[in-house]
Amino acid sequence: MYKLYWAQGSGAMAPQALFEEIGAEYEKIVIDIEKEEHKSDAFLSVNPMGQIPALVLPDGTLMTETAAMLAHIVDRHPEAKLAPPAGGAESARFFRWLFFLSSSVYPTVLRFYYSERHSTDPSAAEGIKAAAGWIWTNNSRSSKTHSIRVRIWPARRSARPTFCFGC
Ligand SMILES: N[C@@H](CCC(=O)N[C@@H](CS)C(=O)NCC(=O)O)C(=O)O
Numbered sequence: 001m002y003k004l005y006w007a008q009g010s011g012a013m014a015p016q017a018l019f020e021e022i023g024a025e026y027e028k029i030v031i032d033i034e035k036e037e038h039k040s041d042a043f044l045s046v047n048p049m050g051q052i053p054a055l056v057l058p059d060g061t062l063m064t065e066t067a068a069m070l071a072h073i074v075d076r077h078p079e080a081k082l083a084p085p086a087g088g089a090e091s092a093r094f095f096r097w098l099f100f101l102s103s104s105v106y107p108t109v110l111r112f113y114y115s116e117r118h119s120t121d122p123s124a125a126e127g128i129k130a131a132a133g134w135i136w137t138n139n140s141r142s143s144k145t146h147s148i149r150v151r152i153w154p155a156r157r158s159a160r161p162t163f164c165f166g167c
Pocket residue numbers: 009010011012033038050051052053064065066067102106110
């Protein structure tokens with residue numbers, strides 16, 4: 001069974017959404033970031049990066065990086081048709097969104113929460129948040145120029161989108 005190390009309000013909602021969509025069995029292990037449980041020896045022995053989500057595959061392999069988890073789950077469960085067929089234009093859009101969310105949107109959100117990691121000057125925090133706000137606005141604008149249909153390939157066409165950005 002998959003083991004998903006999960007925290008409230010974190011990116012762990014993305015692999016969780018796929019497991020729910022597929023109906024895959026997974027164990028959800030709740031980590032309280034506010035209580036700094038992600039820095040505990042117990043959690044660091046699972047993921048030395050101390051970040052959520054962390055996913056342990058049924059064979060014991062540890063995965064970090066949300067987008068990689070999503071691509072892997074999609075691959076492992078072809079019957080769920082969570083991604084468009086490889087090689088076509090829909091697939092190109094699918095990967096564009098997957099990478100855009102993980103390389104542009106997610107790190108921008110993290111700047112609001114961890115602004116102190118982006119400068120050695122503690123007084124810079126507000127400026128970092130303001131600049132992140134600008135990136136966010138710019139990202140939202142760019143998202144409107146692309147189809148949102150790829151948020152999760154409609155395995156069940158009647159299903160409501162699990163994730164919606166910029167709409
Ligand atoms: N690059 C990682 C980022 C994961 C990440 O930063 N997760 C946040 C929660 S959403 C976290 O663990 N924060 C605690 C910390 O960095 O100390 C991914 O895509 O999964």
